Amino acid sequence: MSNRIRFKHIVAVSLFAVLSACASQPQDAAARGEVFDPYENANRGIHKFNLGVDRFLFRPASKGYVKIVPDPMVTSFNNFAENISLPGQAVDYLLQGNLKQSGNALLRFVINSTVGGFGLSKPADELNLPPVDTDFGETLHVWGFGEGAYVELPFYGPSTTRDAVGVVVNLFSNPINFSPTRPADNLGVYAEVVRRMGDRGRFSDTVDSILYESADSYAQARLIYLQNRRFELARDDEDAYLGLYSDPYADTGTDPVRDPYLDPYEDPYEDPYAE
Amino acid sequence: MLNNAMNRRTFAATALAGLAVAGLPQQTLALTEASATQLVNSVVADITRVIESGKSESAMLRDFEKIFVQYADVPIMARYALGADARSASKAQMREFTKAFQGYISRKYGRRFREFIGGEVTVKNARKIKAGYEVRSSVKLRGEAPFEVTFLVSDKSGRDKFYNMFIEGVNLLLTERTEIGAMLDARKGNLDQLINDLKKTG
Numbered sequence: 001m002s003n004r005i006r007f008k009h010i011v012a013v014s015l016f017a018v019l020s021a022c023a024s025q026p027q028d029a030a031a032r033g034e035v036f037d038p039y040e041n042a043n044r045g046i047h048k049f050n051l052g053v054d055r056f057l058f059r060p061a062s063k064g065y066v067k068i069v070p071d072p073m074v075t076s077f078n079n080f081a082e083n084i085s086l087p088g089q090a091v092d093y094l095l096q097g098n099l100k101q102s103g104n105a106l107l108r109f110v111i112n113s114t115v116g117g118f119g120l121s122k123p124a125d126e127l128n129l130p131p132v133d134t135d136f137g138e139t140l141h142v143w144g145f146g147e148g149a150y151v152e153l154p155f156y157g158p159s160t161t162r163d164a165v166g167v168v169v170n171l172f173s174n175p176i177n178f179s180p181t182r183p184a185d186n187l188g189v190y191a192e193v194v195r196r197m198g199d200r201g202r203f204s205d206t207v208d209s210i211l212y213e214s215a216d217s218y219a220q221a222r223l224i225y226l227q228n229r230r231f232e233l234a235r236d237d238e239d240a241y242l243g244l245y246s247d248p249y250a251d252t253g254t255d256p257v258r259d260p261y262l263d264p265y266e267d268p269y270e271d272p273y274a275e
Numbered sequence: 276m277l278n279n280a281m282n283r284r285t286f287a288a289t290a291l292a293g294l295a296v297a298g299l300p301q302q303t304l305a306l307t308e309a310s311a312t313q314l315v316n317s318v319v320a321d322i323t324r325v326i327e328s329g330k331s332e333s334a335m336l337r338d339f340e341k342i343f344v345q346y347a348d349v350p351i352m353a354r355y356a357l358g359a360d361a362r363s364a365s366k367a368q369m370r371e372f373t374k375a376f377q378g379y380i381s382r383k384y385g386r387r388f389r390e391f392i393g394g395e396v397t398v399k400n401a402r403k404i405k406a407g408y409e410v411r412s413s414v415k416l417r418g419e420a421p422f423e424v425t426f427l428v429s430d431k432s433g434r435d436k437f438y439n440m441f442i443e444g445v446n447l448l449l450t451e452r453t454e455i456g457a458m459l460d461a462r463k464g465n466l467d468q469l470i471n472d473l474k475k476t477g
Contacts, residue, residue: 131420205387216457223453224445231444 035226037150046152047218051211053155058200059208065194066201074198076120081195083112083119084188087175092134096142105132133232136173137166141233150222158225307435308401311408311428314435318346319396326388339385340378348429348436349377355438356451360459360466368466375473380451383477393417396424406431406438 037043066074086109093102108124115123140162141147148161159167174188200207214220325338343349353376354361354369361369394416401410407429415421425441440447455469458476462468 203390206390209383209387214454214457215461216454219453219457220450223450227445227449228443231441234444 035150035222036147037222039149039151043150043152043222044218046154047221049154050152050157051217054200054211058197059204062197062200063204064201065197074202077191078195078198079112079116079122080119081188081191083109083116083122084176084191085170085174086112086132088170088173088188089132089134091173091175092136092139092170093132095136095139096134101130101132101134104129108132135163135166136169137163138233140166147226147230150226152218152221158221160226160229163229307430308403308408310435311410311426312398312401314346314428314437315396315398315410315412315426318342318437321346322388322391326392332386335388336382336385339388340381343377343381346437348432348438349373351432351438352380352448353377355448356455358452358456360464364466368470371470372466372473375470376455379473379477381477386477390416407435 069077086105090102090105090109093099093105108122108129109119111124111127112119112122137160145162147163151159151161151164153159153164153167156167171189176188177186210220210224211217321342322339325335325342328335328338330338350369350373353373356376357364357372364372394414397413397415399411399413401408403409404427407427410426410428412424412426413421414424422443423441424443426437427439427441428435429438430436438448455473458472459466459469462472
């Protein structure tokens with residue numbers, strides 16, 4: 001038992017070391033839509049490794065999975081994985097100070113786990129509740145941690161130093177793992193792998209075109225990940241602020257540090273006609 | 276600015292109700308805003324018509340290229356995607372590159388049309404931006420949660436045309452600029468070779 005606690009302490013301490021060490025990105029670089037990739041060489045090595053894993057293991061397994069398993073069942077397994085991530089998301093929303101969404105995530109979990117048959121279907125979707133989608137990376141973002149450097153994680157794929165910490169924390173902090181009666185240890189992790197296989201199989205053409213048909217798949221994956229992640233984080237803020245201000249865009253200033261809502265819309269509207 | 280004057284949520288609701296811009300206080304902007312929205316609706320309708328035509332894939336890809344040329348400001352998109360190298364390119368090279376780019380984009384994105392069968396696009400709102408208008412829409416594909424697609428429309432070419440698109444925050448032009456830049460690097464900056472290869476890519 002004491003071993004376990006000590007291990008957890010080490011993990012926690014090292015995570016914060018990573019966070020503080022990697023927070024060296026100039027604060028407004030992300031705001032200007034720039035890519036901060038000081039570990040590019042190492043990242044490209046991991047990218048090569050990940051491509052190999054995908055080509056020989058993940059891609060064939062995923063394509064086989066969606067071919068053999070009927071489509072509605074793949075959807076059910078996806079629902080299951082999503083559902084058991086909900087208690088963890090409720091905790092993240094709580095840490096972000098978003099009580100409403102925290103309650104929403106829990107309500108969805110209870111409904112889907114009971115009426116939805118262990119979360120295999122999602123009856124909570126019919127209730128017109130706002131969508132639930134958060135993680136510990138977002139919690140760190142809400143707490144004011146910067147994006148940090150771009151990193152590609154082995155087996156996992158594109159991330160940033162901040163979001164990588166989030167991934168590790170989410171992996172080991174799913175409340176399901178601490179419940180007295182649980183079907184298996186780390187069930188959430190296995191479910192997530194199956195869910196990723198479903199997505200990899202279903203969208204294989206799109207993923208293949210990025211990984212295998214582009215001239216520089218590393219640069220494509222990096223750009224797509226960073227843009228999408230920044231959009232996700234800004235969009236959630238926008239929703240949160242709609243209730244407070246009549247229009248979050250009305251008072252966007254020119255200072256991206258003081259005004260974080262400026263960022264995702266600054267670079268995108270770069271005017272190609274200006275060139 | 277339009278947004279200063281009204282609550283964005285009210286605006287979205289109004290647009291959704293099909294009233295679009297008719298009931299909004301600033302009538303002066305209404306026409307272009309309506310036409311920007313109209314442009315999105317017609318391109319979606321045209322693409323849907325092609326997808327549902329049941330033609331062969333190659334015939335569909337040719338149709339997609341026609342739609343792309345009709346609705347998008349292809350020269351400015353090609354120029355942006357080529358980046359700094361566009362400045363040193365000759366007029367003939369730019370013409371050739373633009374043509375190759377237009378086919379490449381139509382094939383690359385047109386080939387995924389199957390993913391869009393049965394999809395629904397709902398225009399949520401439009402607002403003024405520096406170069407023209409931003410039209411936000413929500414796309415619902417079968418069995419998937421809706422995602423956001425934003426079109427940027429401008430009349431700087433002389434007609435209302437798209438010049439960029441964002442899918443869940445991913446900037447199409449910027450992504451293509453990165454891709455074209457990588458292709459150019461792989462060919463040691465040889466633009467003519469890139470043009471030739473681009474004709475066969477996608």
